[in-house]
Amino acid sequence: MQAYRPDARARGVASSGMLWSCALLLACACAPAVSRAALPDALDTTRTYLAPAPATGLEFHDVENDAGRGIDLHWKLSADDRARSQAVTGYVLERAQTPGGPWAVVDTLPRLTDSKTDDSVVRDTPYFYRVSVLGPGGPTRSLAAAGPAIARSSWFNTTRASVVAFVLLFFGFVLYYIYSAQSGHRxxxxxxxxxxxxxxxxxxxxxxxxxxxxxxxxxxxxxxxxxxxxxxxxxxxxxxxxxxxxxxxxxxxxxxxxxxxxxxxxxxxxxxxxxxxxxxxxxxxxxxxxxxxxxxxxxxxxxxxxxxxxxxxxxxxxxxxxxxxxxxxxxxxxxxxxxxxxxxxxxxxxxxxxxxxxxxxxxxxxxDAKLVGSLKGADALKVSIVIVIVVGCLLETFGVHAFTAWMTTQ
Amino acid sequence: MNPSHDFGVWVAALLTLFVFSFLYKDNPLYKFAEHLFVGVSAGYYIVLNYWTVIDSNLIGPLRVAFGGAAGGPLHVQQGDYRALLLIPGLLGLLLFTRLFPRIDWISRWPLAVIIGVYAGLKTTGFAQGDLVAQVQASLQSFGLVELAHAFKASELAHTSSATWQAIGHSCDVVLFTAGLLTSLLYFYYSREHKGALGVSSRLGIWFLMVSFGAAYGYTVMSRISLLIGRFQFLIEDWLRIR
Known part of the structure; x- marks a missing residue:
């Protein structure tokens, strides 16, 4: 790993620095949605850049409530990655199945990015990750790989509890009204x-x-x-x-x-x-x-x-x-x-x-009793929905957001 | 005027004119275009479905499962369930029993499976994607607290723009919620629409009709753009008038 020098901008430009600056300017031109304030100052072509400080503290978590298809990754930004700084141009996230490699690039990310969900993993397979920092002075690899990270399948998606509640309510109403219709009640x-x-x-x-x-x-x-x-x-x-x-x-x-x-x-x-x-x-x-x-x-x-x-x-x-x-x-x-x-x-x-x-x-x-029963069940569900909407709107009005959050699904 | 020398453009242009001739009345040219279109599209879909559904989803995987490509006949690995495709393949074949009146009742089995599977899949899909998601998105604050803050702030700052903004937002939410609930009550079948239910359901149908009017205007505009596209083809690609 190359040494980090905070005053690296004070040096003359290196040829590899030109390449990075071109890539950076091209990326900025192609990303109009990026806020102007977040863009670094134009690269100073009269200075030399050294490799940026590494990203540290890489952490991983299996994505919850999924079928074992994702791993959440978070890291601390390079100390050189600051707003309007030129020392960092981006990050490269890599993974391997053993700590020693071979490493494959998962994604290349823009500067000021400290998280990524790797959704290209195979379930129940251990992976090791590392983050490299890119800058005009060259890349800096992290000191150690993080892992093993394993994506596991969840039995239940707990964010869909509200869906289960509504489906059970609906089927409960439908079965009750079918039973009622079949019992002779028209x-x-x-x-x-x-x-x-x-x-x-x-x-x-x-x-x-x-x-x-x-x-x-x-x-x-x-x-x-x-x-x-x-x-x-x-x-x-x-x-x-x-x-x-x-x-x-x-x-x-x-x-x-x-x-x-x-x-x-x-x-x-x-x-x-x-x-x-x-x-x-x-x-x-x-x-x-x-x-x-x-x-x-x-x-x-x-x-x-x-x-x-x-x-x-x-x-x-x-x-x-x-x-x-x-x-x-x-x-x-x-x-x-x-x-x-x-x-x-x-x-x-x-x-x-x-x-x-x-x-x-x-x-x-x-x-038909079954069809009429399901129609009556749907009617009962509509009444329930009216109640849910009125109660939910009143709760939101008075600043209680737990009910709305419970109904948010993934 | 320099008409196109492309045979395909001429065929497309003449068929377009044949179809437009229907605006006058039904005639042999329209009938020709209609029958050609129906026949070609039906034949095209049969070939398309064979290659995109039967071959790629059934014959191809079965060839791999039983043809030795997976390590030998009947050699399957854990997680490789391709051989199970024999079951839907068999159910598909059973549909053809309709061609034989004595055993055509067998074709109802695959139909029952198809309808049952789709009903099951759609139930959970609709419950999550439509029902719960839409109910959740409808839970909005009426903005009373924000309104009170805006009134207070406007008194202090002697300005009313924030107050009007807050009032506007509250009216939006109240109107939306009233429209939603009354429209929902219009679709309530278990009671006659009389009294309070009658009033609210009438209000609901008004909300629905206003939204239909807006949708009508929007869609008519998009249809006119399709017609313009067809005229552009005739004038620019066929007759080459610029």
């Missing part, structure tokens, strides 16, 4: 105009002798709105079977296509008309968003369905579908939880299910 669910409109739309299609078009969104089955749309599809298919009206269901992904077939089949079965089920009523189109839209607009214009029901997840195509449907004069009912698309459905459709009404629709239409 829970009350208020009338939803948008859902009642579905039957009205199907009735109108029946009177006009035209089909009903059902669109279960443009997402795959991993989107919960698609699942909700497909559950509603069964009830819609039951009604179309009852009224003997053809139904058309173009689908964009293979798995929802298979489930849509099952749902329509089940609807016809429950309506007591399994023989009327037409396997071609459910059609696979294309997972490409706008190819799907092009196909649906074609169906709207050529097959002229009298009722369009959009239930699921929609994106940029929502206005195209709703506008084209509107131009055909069909009655339109839409439902989505994609907030940014709701305005388009609100302006272009006759009825719109807003957000959670989409999920409520399946319970409302089917009347």
């Amino acid at each position: 829970p009350f669910v208020r009338r939803l105009a948008g859902i009642d409109a579905i039957e009205e739309a199907i009735g109108r299609a029946t009177e006009m002798g035209r089909p009903v078009l059902f669109i279960p969104g443009v997402q795959d089955i991993d989107e919960i709105q698609t699942v909700a749309g497909l559950v509603i599809l069964e009830s819609v298919a039951r009604l179309t079977a009852k009224y003997q009206t053809p139904i058309l269901v173009p689908v964009s992904y293979p798995i929802p296509f298979t489930i849509a077939q099952e749902m329509v089949k089940s609807g016809y079965l429950h309506a007591g008309r399994p023989e009327a089920y037409d396997p071609d009523s459910v059609r696979f189109v294309s997972p490409e968003q706008f190819a799907y839209v092009a196909a649906i607009t074609g169906i709207m214009l050529r097959d002229r369905p009298a009722a369009h029901i959009f239930m699921g997840s929609f994106f940029g195509e929502s206005l195209m579908l709703a506008e084209t449907g509107f131009s055909t004069g069909a009655i339109q009912v839409a439902g989505t939880a994609n907030v940014h698309q709701l305005p388009f459905f609100v302006v272009a459709c006759d009825y719109t299910l807003i957000g959670e009404e989409l999920y409520a629709a399946s319970a409302y239409l089917s009347g």
